[in-house]
Amino acid sequence: MEEVSIGILALQGAFAEHQASLNRLNSSRKLNVILVRTLDDLHQCDALIIPGGESTTIALLARLAGLFEPLKEFMNTKPIWGTCAGAILLSQSVVGAKKGGQELLGGLSIKIARNGWGSQVESFEAPLDLNGLEESTRPFQALFIRAPVVLELQSSSDSPITVVARIPLSLLPPSLIEENMTEDDPRTIVALRQGRHLLTTFHPELTEDDRFHEYFVHKCVLIQ
Ligand code: GLN
Numbered sequence: 756m757e758e759v760s761i762g763i764l765a766l767q768g769a770f771a772e773h774q775a776s777l778n779r780l781n782s783s784r785k786l787n788v789i790l791v792r793t794l795d796d797l798h799q800c801d802a803l804i805i806p807g808g809e810s811t812t813i814a815l816l817a818r819l820a821g822l823f824e825p826l827k828e829f830m831n832t833k834p835i836w837g838t839c840a841g842a843i844l845l846s847q848s849v850v851g852a853k854k855g856g857q858e859l860l861g862g863l864s865i866k867i868a869r870n871g872w873g874s875q876v877e878s879f880e881a882p883l884d885l886n887g888l889e890e891s892t893r894p895f896q897a898l899f900i901r902a903p904v905v906l907e908l909q910s911s912s913d914s915p916i917t918v919v920a921r922i923p924l925s926l927l928p929p930s931l932i933e934e935n936m937t938e939d940d941p942r943t944i945v946a947l948r949q950g951r952h953l954l955t956t957f958h959p960e961l962t963e964d965d966r967f968h969e970y971f972v973h974k975c976v977l978i979q
Pocket residue numbers: 806807808809810811838839840841843869870900901902903
């Protein structure tokens with residue numbers, strides 16, 4: 756059976772937890788999990804996960820490791836999944852960037868608010884209804900830690916965006932609530948895919964529920 760190599764960018768953040776989740780998966784193909792720290796590591800990968808952590812630090816360390824431009828190129832041809840800080844890095848534009856600006860890989864046509872839930876309420880859990888994942892009727896208990904908020908889906912000539920999960924409007928931070936907002940407002944989106952790329956604003960790797968890892972491997976990486 757041919758192996759498939761899934762990389763996890765291992766410069767900072769929750770990469771070990773993603774590794775543990777991938778190692779637990781039952782996959783139809785043998786998974787080779789690679790912690791990516793160098794260009795050589797990246798070149799071995801068929802797909803990549805960018806973990807949560809601190810987007811500014813991950814970007815800086817990627818730049819120092821000579822990985823920043825190669826990661827952009829990687830994204831043009833291979834699937835990437837960004838969780839939390841990783842989701843910020845994959846976005847086209849960011850509100851609330853670090854003073855002086857911060858580098859993004861871009862690639863997904865969305866605008867995102869860094870630390871969108873603010874610094875006061877730093878973390879919370881919410882049960883999510885899922886669209887298209889295994890056992891979609893069983894809620895996914897999602898952990899949000901200084902999470903970003905998707906603000907806008909931007910028009911693009913790339914693949915369309917599919918919403919994978921939303922949170923109820925009532926869980927949005929009051930500062931983002933506007934009159935006449937509806938449950939299908941982009942700000943309620945917490946998981947989406949565009950082409951073979953996946954974005955989650957929360958941390959599936961910090962739970963024992965591996966359905967997002969399974970989704971990424973089977974629906975984004977192993978599809979033809
Ligand atoms: N707020 C962090 C950032 O800017 C992300 C937090 C996280 O990944 N848990 O990168």
